[in-house]
Amino acid sequence: MQLSIVIPLLNEDESINELFDWIHQVMQKNKFSYELIFVDDGSTDNSWDIIQDLSSKSKQIKAIRFTKNYGKSQALHAGFKIAQGDVVITMDADLQDNPEEIPEMYKTITEENFDLISGWKKKRYDSVLFKNLPSKLFNAAARQTSGLKLHDFNCGLKAYRNDVIKTIEVKGEMHRYIPVLAKNAGFTRIGEQVVQHQARQHGKTKFGPERFIHGFLDLITIWFFSRFGKRPMHLFGAFGVLMFSIGFLSAFWIGASKLYKLWFNQPSILVVENPWFYIALTAMLIGVQFFIAGFLGELILRNNKTDQSYIIKQKI
Structure with a gap:
């Protein structure tokens, strides 16, 4: 099979027929x-009924229905698990992504041997203040942190080779950073294609301003995992050594000062009255805590078992 098209959706009953x-x-x-995989992320409207009706008329349709809204990352994860196409396309269900872009993306993946092609909505039809400007800031931070020179990390329209989506784990809200996850997994041939952005025709967006706060927090998370995910002790141990060194040097200074004053019979205050005593004690305690955090991180990493973070209610 040439193509699998994975479409996560939430309350898009007005768009599904037209999109299909x-x-x-x-x-x-x-x-x-091709196969068309709809993943209903807990819709409360008639989305599932429409998908069932379409599936009775078209053998190309597969569908998954969650018991509740788990999020776009979980929906993509479920769709990726059953996708069989040589190339996998992801797109949103709100008609803002243009299916006419798919042939060119497929061609780039297969003929130019790319691992992933990310769409770039160069001209957008969203609010400048609440979407465009925050999106530019978010993408600039993502480029700087990840080293990937993509203009639009969060574009829903992307194309992947099948082995990419079978390798990466999309969890939490990491769908924004699939190109970064792919790069960290060793898939380095990542490109970009300018795609046409459509104005929303039905309903309203499911994402509010808080998504940018979540996005930046997730960016910090993925930076941490890409640098220290396999060796958390390298980060926490380094901080532990730094703090413990500060504490040790402070304690050494207190001891040396005390001995110096005793040797020359100079008056001196009690050790516990010296502010450096508390600096030394606090730094050493923080250093120990960093070491413990590093050890715990290593233990969790070695005993971690991947759990499915969503429940499927129905399949077609």
């Missing part, structure tokens, strides 16, 4: 063999 017709026309026009 659009994708089907593009697939037929380009003579692609």
Whole structure:
């Protein structure tokens, strides 16, 4: 099979039929063999009923329904697990991603041997203040942190070789950073394609301003895991050595000062009255805590078992 198209969705009953017709026309026009995987992330409208109706008419449709809303990352994870196409496309269900971009993405992956092609919505139809500007700041920070020179990390329209999506683990809210996850897994041929962005026709966005706060926090998380995910002691141990060294040097200074004054019969205060005593004690305690955090991180890493973080209610 040439293509798997994975579409996570939440309450998009007004868009699903139109999206399916659009994708089907593009697939037929380009003579692609394909499967269309809808992942209903706990919709409370008629989305699942529409998907069931479509699946009864089209053998290309597969679908997964969650018991509740778990998030886009979990929806993508579930879709990736059952995707069988040589190339896997992800796109949103709100008609803002254009299926006409898929053939060019497929061609780039297969003919130019890329691992991943990320869409770039160069011209957007979103609010400048609440989406465009924060998005530019977010993408600039992601580029600086990850080393990937992509303009739009969060674009839903992406193409992957099958072995990429079978290798990476998309959890939490890490769908924004799939290119970074792929790079960390050793898939370095990552490119970008300018794609057409459509104005939303139905419903309203499911993401509020808080997504940018979450995005920056996730960026810190993924930076940590990419640098120290396999060896947490390298980070916590380094901080532990630093703090313990500060504490040891402070204690040495207190002891040396005390001996010096005793040797020359100079008046001196009690050790516990010296502020450096508390600096030394605090630094040493913090250093020990950093070492303990590093050891615990190593233990958790070695005993970690991957758990599925969502519950599937129905499959088609």
